[in-house]
Amino acid sequence: MLADCLAGPEAGIALLSAFFPDGPGGASLTEQDTWARLTLYHGEPAKALAIARNRQAAKDSALARLVPVDALLTLGDRESAVAELATMRELANERSIAPLVAAGQIALHDQEWADAEEQFRSALAILPSVSAVRGLAQALVGGGLVEEAAVALADGARVAAGETAPELWEQLAVLRESRGDLAAAANARDERLAGLEALAERLRTELAELRESGGLRRVTRAPGPVDLPPPPVHVPDAKWLPGDPSTLDDTAPELERTLFEHFGH
Numbered sequence: 689m690l691a692d693c694l695a696g697p698e699a700g701i702a703l704l705s706a707f708f709p710d711g712p713g714g715a716s717l718t719e720q721d722t723w724a725r726l727t728l729y730h731g732e733p734a735k736a737l738a739i740a741r742n743r744q745a746a747k748d749s750a751l752a753r754l755v756p757v758d759a760l761l762t763l764g765d766r767e768s769a770v771a772e773l774a775t776m777r778e779l780a781n782e783r784s785i786a787p788l789v790a791a792g793q794i795a796l797h798d799q800e801w802a803d804a805e806e807q808f809r810s811a812l813a814i815l816p817s818v819s820a821v822r823g824l825a826q827a828l829v830g831g832g833l834v835e836e837a838a839v840a841l842a843d844g845a846r847v848a849a850g851e852t853a854p855e856l857w858e859q860l861a862v863l864r865e866s867r868g869d870l871a872a873a874a875n876a877r878d879e880r881l882a883g884l885e886a887l888a889e890r891l892r893t894e895l896a897e898l899r900e901s902g903g904l905r906r907v908t909r910a911p912g913p914v915d916l917p918p919p920p921v922h923v924p925d926a927k928w929l930p931g932d933p934s935t936l937d938d939t940a941p942e943l944e945r946t947l948f949e950h951f952g953h
Contacts, residue, residue, distance in 0.1 A: 697727070704719060720740075720743040725755055740756050753786070757773060757793055769790075772790070773787060783814060796830070801828075821848075853883045854884050857876045
């Protein structure tokens with residue numbers, strides 16, 4: 689069920705594993721990005737970093753380095769994350785928001801709330817992005833601007849794609865609960881449920897169309913290198929609003945794009 693898939697990173701990894709039993713190395717680039725991101729959210733930053741590095745070996749880009757930035761910050765290696773950002777800036781085109789999102793993540797790690805807010809607002813001025821909305825909200829909460837953060841999440845949820853709006857509504861609900869506003873939290877969860885129901889119906893329709901057309905195929909390729917074992921992870925003061933930069937390639941097929949949007953939290 690869709691709700692089960694959206695319940696956590698384990699369900700997303702299980703779905704990817706079902707489609708690509710050879711592991712991340714047998715998946716396409718977009719799905720490798722998704723796999724790395726979900727692995728990071730599962731609390732395995734070293735393993736996520738290994739998956740992301742293998743993906744970079746196939747095709748490097750600014751977008752492909754977003755997961756490494758987050759993984760390195762989670763591992764406490766700020767110096768390497770900053771070096772990663774410098775490379776991202778060299779690879780990115782002038783309209784890419786990836787370096788801005790990465791710079792915002794580093795600022796959040798440093799608890800430089802004003803700088804983080806500026807980076808994420810700059811990203812949003814170029815392209816509406818769920819990752820930038822989340823980062824902006826976290827920066828605002830860090831700076832004590834809770835109501836502004838709630839507005840940012842609600843506004844972002846209203847304009848987000850169907851796959852990502854429920855996530856933002858849930859984050860708003862958690863924020864409201866943390867402040868004791870249970871009625872507002874319930875309203876946000878009602879919006880989330882409506883979004884999930886609409887998404888489930890759309891996916892059922894798309895899946896039926898794919899099956900009828902014979903377009904649903906399993907892709908297998910040679911497996912990638914062995915993943916590194918995960919160390920213990922601690923991410924302070926960020927549980928309610930995890931980082932989630934988009935890592936889509938511009939050339940990703942629609943099915944891959946949809947898969948990432950479902951599980952690219």
